[in-house]
Amino acid sequence: MNFTVTILGSGAALPTQNRVPSSQYVNCNNRHFLIDCAEGTQLQLRKYKIHFQKISHIFISHLHGDHYFGLVGLLSSMNLLGRDKDITIYGPPELNTIIVQQLTLGGSRLSFEINFHALNFKDKVKILEDDVLEVYSFPLKHKIPTCGFLIKEKPKLLKINKEKIKDNKIKIEHFRNLQNGLDIELENGEICRYQDFTLPPLPEMSYAYCSDTKISNKIPDFIMEATVLYHEATFLIKEKDRAKATLHSTTEDAAKTALLAKVKKLYVGHISSRYTSDEKHQEEIQRIFENAEVAYDGLNIDLSKI
Amino acid sequence: MNFTVTILGSGAALPTQNRVPSSQYVNCNNRHFLIDCAEGTQLQLRKYKIHFQKISHIFISHLHGDHYFGLVGLLSSMNLLGRDKDITIYGPPELNTIIVQQLTLGGSRLSFEINFHALNFKDKVKILEDDVLEVYSFPLKHKIPTCGFLIKEKPKLLKINKEKIKDNKIKIEHFRNLQNGLDIELENGEICRYQDFTLPPLPEMSYAYCSDTKISNKIPDFIMEATVLYHEATFLIKEKDRAKATLHSTTEDAAKTALLAKVKKLYVGHISSRYTSDEKHQEEIQRIFENAEVAYDGLNIDLSKI
Numbered sequence: 116m117n118f119t120v121t122i123l124g125s126g127a128a129l130p131t132q133n134r135v136p137s138s139q140y141v142n143c144n145n146r147h148f149l150i151d152c153a154e155g156t157q158l159q160l161r162k163y164k165i166h167f168q169k170i171s172h173i174f175i176s177h178l179h180g181d182h183y184f185g186l187v188g189l190l191s192s193m194n195l196l197g198r199d200k201d202i203t204i205y206g207p208p209e210l211n212t213i214i215v216q217q218l219t220l221g222g223s224r225l226s227f228e229i230n231f232h233a234l235n236f237k238d239k240v241k242i243l244e245d246d247v248l249e250v251y252s253f254p255l256k257h258k259i260p261t262c263g264f265l266i267k268e269k270p271k272l273l274k275i276n277k278e279k280i281k282d283n284k285i286k287i288e289h290f291r292n293l294q295n296g297l298d299i300e301l302e303n304g305e306i307c308r309y310q311d312f313t314l315p316p317l318p319e320m321s322y323a324y325c326s327d328t329k330i331s332n333k334i335p336d337f338i339m340e341a342t343v344l345y346h347e348a349t350f351l352i353k354e355k356d357r358a359k360a361t362l363h364s365t366t367e368d369a370a371k372t373a374l375l376a377k378v379k380k381l382y383v384g385h386i387s388s389r390y391t392s393d394e395k396h397q398e399e400i401q402r403i404f405e406n407a408e409v410a411y412d413g414l415n416i417d418l419s420k421i
Numbered sequence: 422m423n424f425t426v427t428i429l430g431s432g433a434a435l436p437t438q439n440r441v442p443s444s445q446y447v448n449c450n451n452r453h454f455l456i457d458c459a460e461g462t463q464l465q466l467r468k469y470k471i472h473f474q475k476i477s478h479i480f481i482s483h484l485h486g487d488h489y490f491g492l493v494g495l496l497s498s499m500n501l502l503g504r505d506k507d508i509t510i511y512g513p514p515e516l517n518t519i520i521v522q523q524l525t526l527g528g529s530r531l532s533f534e535i536n537f538h539a540l541n542f543k544d545k546v547k548i549l550e551d552d553v554l555e556v557y558s559f560p561l562k563h564k565i566p567t568c569g570f571l572i573k574e575k576p577k578l579l580k581i582n583k584e585k586i587k588d589n590k591i592k593i594e595h596f597r598n599l600q601n602g603l604d605i606e607l608e609n610g611e612i613c614r615y616q617d618f619t620l621p622p623l624p625e626m627s628y629a630y631c632s633d634t635k636i637s638n639k640i641p642d643f644i645m646e647a648t649v650l651y652h653e654a655t656f657l658i659k660e661k662d663r664a665k666a667t668l669h670s671t672t673e674d675a676a677k678t679a680l681l682a683k684v685k686k687l688y689v690g691h692i693s694s695r696y697t698s699d700e701k702h703q704e705e706i707q708r709i710f711e712n713a714e715v716a717y718d719g720l721n722i723d724l725s726k727i
Binding site for chain 1: 486564
């Protein structure tokens with residue numbers, strides 16, 4: 116079971132040669148998601164060798180251009196490359212109008228369907244569920260309506276204890292019941308208790324995305340105990356007035372949120388183009404939350420190794 | 422007097438690592454223009470060290486995303502970087518709606534004015550004129566309303582013949598009259614005929630941009646005797662059916678147009694991502710029009726050296 120995140124863009128509004136604006140690709144147990152889709156996302160996907168036709172769901176946090184200006188271009192490229200598989204998009208309601216309008220003005224008729232779902236900016240809401248995961252949106256505090264996202268694995272099956280099944284009396288067809296916590300009856304009438312043949316399941320992992328937002332005491336509750344939190348830290352502490360004015364976070368805000376949310380690891384991104392080195396961001400986040408790093412374009416996060 | 426064009430994107434709809442979609446920067450006698458503005462244009466401007474706040478006019482040929490999806494992002498970045506100088510944009514009328522809508526939804530109020538001019542898709546029209554140049558739009562033949570652009574220097578001043586003014590009787594304050602073809606009277610009453618002290622002016626240069634279009638017998642008239650023609654050649658001759666179906670040009674179409682228009686030099690661009698080498702494009706255009714080259718991202722064309 117794999118759960119990885121590739122940071123495609125870790126920069127703020129102004130793209131630079133080092134950091135492009137927000138987008139990230141999530142592979143959670145072979146579900147392929149894109150979170151945000153700034154200008155240039157399709158080139159970043161190519162650069163990091165991610166097959167973009169695999170993406171089934173796109174989550175757009177808000178309508179600042181540095182979070183969605185690459186979306187219609189990506190959809191157009193998917194179309195040109197012959198996609199026929201539906202795509203599901205979550206975003207502010209006006210995003211659908213923008214997509215339809217731009218495709219119509221361009222005279223494009225897509226060869227695949229878009230299932231559009233408008234986000235709710237008031238509460239934490241489960242927006243997607245299948246047999247292995249759940250995705251939630253939750254409100255952030257920014258200049259315009261903005262959501263964060265939480266991708267969470269469902270409780271996993273118990274693990275078969277290989278040491279205990281060496282005598283071959285337990286057949287492979289019994290595994291699923293044992294893994295689901297059910298006792299089994301063998302052909303000779305013997306009852307095998309599932310506890311005797313299984314180990315605890317792997318822990319469920321979860322990934323939280325919070326960009327863009329000012330600090331808010333509600334956010335830790337929304338993302339409590341996430342394995343990894345990606346949080347914006349547009350500014351250093353000395354620019355806290357600018358952070359306040361623009362409803363963004365400083366390194367300190369991000370690290371405090373990570374601490375209160377008891378996450379395992381924090382990555383900060385959406386770094387302002389004014390900073391040419393990560394050093395001070397790194398210093399400031401780790402002063403408050405030790406297991407923290409500054410994200411960069413191309414960073415690959417393997418949640419199972421956190 | 423300088424007249425240069427930097428090709429920022431020479432690719433067709435699908436961006437690749439080698440070619441990004443259409444945009445180009447024109448410096449004509451220190452007037453700074455952008456023609457088309459695909460996704461990623463602002464990064465290309467940075468890459469080729471073009472100071473984008475200098476750009477005063479943007480010309481958008483049509484509403485296919487590979488010609489304008491970088492526009493609102495560029496305007497936003499200009500704003501973030503504190504621009505206060507107006508910008509003038511020429512494009513299809515709906516483009517203004519898109520710009521206003523995206524800025525409004527993003528909650529942005531620009532710190533500079535946008536002067537928007539809707540293009541006319543029926544005739545060749547002079548859309549801009551100042552003391553050194555004229556810009557024309559003219560209709561192309563594409564799937565949706567599309568314009569080409571012609572940037573043309575005005576007739577230049579006569580050149581002072583340095584050999585003839587060595588005796589110092591002609592003072593510097595007489596130069597402008599002589600350059601304008603006016604005779605002058607010296608203090609002693611002597612009349613100097615302008616023909617005796619001047620040389621013919623440098624020829625006026627002009628740059629024509631034709632992307633996207635199928636071949637049309639009207640185009641050569643619109644761009645007659647341009648110094649440089651940038652024409653799309655999305656396809657090789659063997660894909661001529663595809664070119665016909667998508668209202669694009671082949672190498673042959675582009676070269677024929679150059680020949681009929683009697684331009685000095687042809688560059689072809691908007692090359693489909695299916696081609697990994699330029700070789701065949703080069704071969705096919707030169708078979709018809711010898712002074713022709715395949716454009717590439719970062720190409721700098723100095724019209725005075727053509």
